[in-house]
Structure formats: C-alpha cells, structure tokens
Amino acid sequence: MVLAVQCPNAKCRKFMLVEDHDRNKVVSCLLCKTAIKVGGGGSPSGPPKSGVRPIPKK
Ligand SMILES: [Zn+2]
Secondary structure, eight states: OEEEEEOOOTTTOOEEEEEGGGTTSEEEOTTTOOEEEOOOTTSOOOOOOOSOOOOOOO
16 A cells, blocks of 8 residues: 655655555655655545444344
8 A cells, every 4th residue: 555645845745655654654756855754645534433223234
C-alpha cells in the first residue's frame, strides 16, 4: 500500500507516493528536498460508533 503526500513547499506542491512503512516518518521531496512528514492519510478516522448496530435479517 502506498500513501500520497504533498510537498508543503508552496512553490513546489509536488504529489508523491510513499510506501506504507514510511508512515509517521519524514521523507524528502524529490524536487526541492523539503522535509515532508508522512501522516496517516490512508486511514481517516471515521464517525464515532454509537452502540451496537443490529444485523438486518432477511
Ligand atoms: Zn517539493
């Protein structure tokens, strides 16, 4: 799995793909060498679960 990160440099803004194991690490932009913090963009926190959802029966 890969994650998409965007260079924070306003003059660059290059999108890059980094491997999943680089999550929470810092990578360098391929173009401007700006340090980019790789966040957990691949797993957005969903809405909070409220109770147990009943299983629909057929
Ligand atoms: Zn850059």
